Amino acid sequence: MIKTECISPSVSLVGRLYPCTVSLAMNLVGGKWKAVILYHLTDMEKRYSELKRAMPDVTEMTLSIQLKQLEKDNFIVRKVYGEKPPIRVEYSLTDFGKTFIPVLEAITAWGNQVVEEKGEFVNGV
Template identity: 40%
Template structure:
């Protein structure tokens, strides 16, 4: 087996479009599947299910099923998942900085036409 660098290990666990967002929402507390879908309306049900299963398999998310009809399932971060709190906070800060960096300043001619 080839030796992975630490960054590859991280990406194998939290890489992809949805996993960090799922973790970010679960940092706010326990959520049901429907609440996660509402928080991320562009994720498909199939993809969210798959990502949650992978996060559970990797030990970042725990899944609790209640014996009710209809079934009730809740997702919570494990201690390992909670350990990403500071890292996700730093990524959020960096994203804000990067968005400002990439947002073009308003042009003078746009302002003068709106003043007319």
């Protein structure tokens, strides 16, 4: 049986060509922080400062860039409350972003399994 991702020599999304659907998916959510950001938004919307606290190792510049990319790719929506400082900005998953939750759950379960079998959970760093 031919796999769906192999029925053509490439796939296209928003005018960009990819050699396969895995390449397309990794372009959208790959890298060190995008999936982590999406994970932290699965339960509720969060402010920038809440995301930064949840991911202390990410730089502010990297977090800002990744949030903008996820917004551009329609995974998250950025809502601004207020017109003059101090304004409040919250990020939340779009309906499209919510379609990624089962993938995040699978990644989380697999990561937990790896730690249980080969590593250890550590309190405090």
